[in-house]
Amino acid sequence: MSTLLTLHRPSPAAGRDAQALHRAATPDFFGWLEHTRAAAGCTRPIRLTGTLTAVEPDTGRMLGERHTDELPDRTLYKACGNRRAAQCPDCAWVYAGDAFQVVRCGLTGGKTVxxxxxxxxxxxxxxxxxSFGAVHHRHIPRHTCTGRRRCDCRPAPCHARRAPGTCPHGQAVACFARHDSDDPQLGRPLCLDCYxxxxxxxxxxxxxxxxxxxxxxxxxxxxxxxxxxxxxxxxxxxxxxxxxxxxxxxxxxxxxxxxxxxxxxxxxxxxxxxxxxxxxxxxxxxxxxxxxxxxxxxxxxxxxxxxxxxxxxxxxxxxxxxxxxxxxxxxxxxxxxxxxxxxxxxxxxxxxxxxxxxxxxxxxxxxxxxxxxxxxxxxxxxxxxxxxxxxxxxxxxxxxxxxxxxxxxxxxxxxxxxxxxxxxxxxxxxxxxxxxxxxxxxARRYSVTFGHLRDIRATYRRTEHDDTITVGVLAFTGSGWLTDGDALLANTAAAQHRERQRVGREELAHETWSEVAA
Incomplete structure (x- = not known):
């Protein structure tokens, strides 16, 4: 009687978890978390190497110099800055905040406006x-809902006609469906050749x-x-x-x-x-x-x-x-x-x-x-x-x-x-x-610029813990986390940090409202 041996290939998730456990077991794990905090939620952070110099802002006197070889992973992590939420949700979240300030300052003022x-x-x-041709669409002739965010009104038929027929390519020119908001047919032409x-x-x-x-x-x-x-x-x-x-x-x-x-x-x-x-x-x-x-x-x-x-x-x-x-x-x-x-x-x-x-x-x-x-x-x-x-x-x-x-x-x-x-x-x-x-x-005169907002944020980060300014002479060495386990740990820590910020803002708003009501 023979014995059949089956070899199982480790799943990617298992390898990622092993990498995360290995990183968490290192003595400088918390130092690594703090080191990656600036790019923690980024999908593909930029890796930089070079020297970092501490400068006194008032006199310009150099206080010290440090090479990235002395840092965890011997590299400096920087967020990619991609604005597209489908590519990097965390960087897009930062960009959306800047976009909100740019638009809002052009309406109400603030930040040099x-x-x-x-x-x-x-x-x-x-x-x-x-119009470049008839497409499937969702139209609600009259809203009876109280809020558009949770609209449950019944849409009208897509393309209803009294005398349904066909186009020169033999496709129907009528559609009596009442499309849902997530219908994949929305936006698609009734006839691809006519479009x-x-x-x-x-x-x-x-x-x-x-x-x-x-x-x-x-x-x-x-x-x-x-x-x-x-x-x-x-x-x-x-x-x-x-x-x-x-x-x-x-x-x-x-x-x-x-x-x-x-x-x-x-x-x-x-x-x-x-x-x-x-x-x-x-x-x-x-x-x-x-x-x-x-x-x-x-x-x-x-x-x-x-x-x-x-x-x-x-x-x-x-x-x-x-x-x-x-x-x-x-x-x-x-x-x-x-x-x-x-x-x-x-x-x-x-x-x-x-x-x-x-x-x-x-x-x-x-x-x-x-x-x-x-x-x-x-x-x-x-x-x-x-x-x-x-x-x-x-x-x-x-x-x-x-x-x-x-x-x-x-x-x-x-x-x-x-x-x-x-x-x-x-x-x-x-x-x-x-x-x-x-x-x-x-327009140039409408509001502040994205560059101005980024400079304010960079200045705050440089002087967050002391009165010195950090000047870097850095070179690009690659993009992305070194392992999937590092990405898991960094992104989880960033998600927890954002959740604490959200809860803190809600508590502060509640306290302010309570004081005004009292």
Whole structure:
């Protein structure tokens, strides 16, 4: 009688637990935890080596020097700083906090922004992409729920028609389903062959240029309105000392791009009316008394209806594509009270979407290359595969004659003269379905910058325990934790630290409320 021996391969979880136990058994475990605290919750921290020098801030005198070889793991850990929650939740949580402060300070002031801007007229506008073909959608004609967060209202049929038929490709043009909010069919075309994937990819690519021209049209509309109402230009002094006549009103904005389920971006924009100080053009002063939020509302609608961008010629479409906004343009007032649209709710809403990208569409990848694009692009595949294929195909080297009709997202008008194909960036941003802009941008005068907030946080960390400043001369050696066990321990410690902070904030808020109530 023979004996059958079965060999079991250790599971990854077992190996990770063994690595965590080995790390926890080392004598300097708690020192290692403290050493990794700055990057504890990061998915793939940056590993640095070099020297760290302690400097006295007042005199600049060097107090001591230390090499990273003396630290645990002989390296210094730094958080990756990725804004995308799907890539690194902890760094995205920090980014969302910074985004909240950037947006909120532009509404209420604070952090070098004067609090007087809280009295400036502000509106919250949503600009969407046009239709590129019928898609499955969820529409609730009338809400009867008390709160939208837990909405249980019954949606209307998706695409109900009295005479159901088929499209030229034999697909049904009607859909009587009442889709749930998590239905994977939402955003998918009723007919893939009828849908204009090329136009949508190009629209995503040139949407930044469309917004730039729309912003200019809004300011021109307000300038003409001031002229009609007898509000003259202001004689302002420039940085060079020259005197220029400038319009008496200007618009400062904060903008967040959100990817819809169909793969087209739309913009949520906060627009604030500011005036001009003739003696200090950088000062934030109220707009003229004759210009109100109603005028800003009318300017946004007028600009959204009038502005279009005709893209340069392409071999697949010599006349180019027309880039314009969709019919849905929503403009709401921002209030400081307890209404549906308050500054705090809007700031939290925009900060949430600043950490997202294409995850809502079901696609999430890094930058595509000729070696990896075939795994995602397919001209006969599903909706996302055809969008990526359109980006890759239209962005091919075609040596198209350049045109000064429009500039791609993030480029200047003259950049087109040196590019053989003005659509070449579509390949670079194929993993973003053609959109190459940043997901949170703002006007220079709107609020503080992310760099300013990061500098404040870095300064606090350098001087948290003493009165010295740490200066590092460091070099990159790699990314990621050394073992899966280290990642488990560091991320668990970071999660516990965030939970203690959350509980502490709730207790502090409860004590403050109790004192006010008493």
């Amino acid at each position: 004067p609090t007087t801007i809280a009295a400036h007229p502000v509106v919250f506008a949503t600009l969407t992409a046009p 204009d994937h090329d136009h949508q990819a190009v629209w995503n690519y040139f949407s930044g240029e469309l917004w730039r021209r729309t912003k200019q049209a809004i300011e021109r509309h307000l300038t003409a309105l001031c002229r009609r109402r007898g509000i003259g230009h202001v004689q302002a002094v420039t940085d060079s000392g020259k005197v220029r006549r400038v319009p008496p009103v200007r618009v400062s904005h904060g903008k967040v791009a959100e990817m819809q389920r169909r793969g087209a971006v739309h913009f949520h924009v906060l627009l604030r009316l500011d005036g001009v100080n003739p003696h200090d053009r950088h000062a934030l002063v109220p707009p003229p008394a004759g210009i109100t939020a109603d005028d800003l509302d009318a300017a946004i609608h007028a600009a959204a209806q009038q502005i279009t961008v005709t893209t340069p010629s392409h071999p697949d479409r010599p006349q180019g594509w027309s880039i314009a906004w969709g019919e849905q343009v929503d403009v709401r007032r921002i209030g400081n009270g307890d209404g549906d649209v308050t500054d705090g709710k809007v700031a939290a809403y925009l900060a949430k979407y600043a950490t997202k990208s294409t995850e809502v569409t079901g696609h999430c990848s890094t930058r595509l290359t000729p070696d990896t694009v075939d795994a995602y692009a397919d001209p006969e595949g599903d909706h996302l595969a055809r969008l990526i294929d359109a980006c890759w195909r239209l962005g091919r080297p075609t040596h198209t004659p350049t045109s000064n009709t429009a500039a791609p997202t993030g480029g200047r008008q003259g950049d087109l003269d040196s590019k053989p194909n003005p659509y070449a960036g579509l390949r670079r941003w194929g993993h973003m379905l053609g959109y190459g802009g940043h997901f949170l941008t703002k």
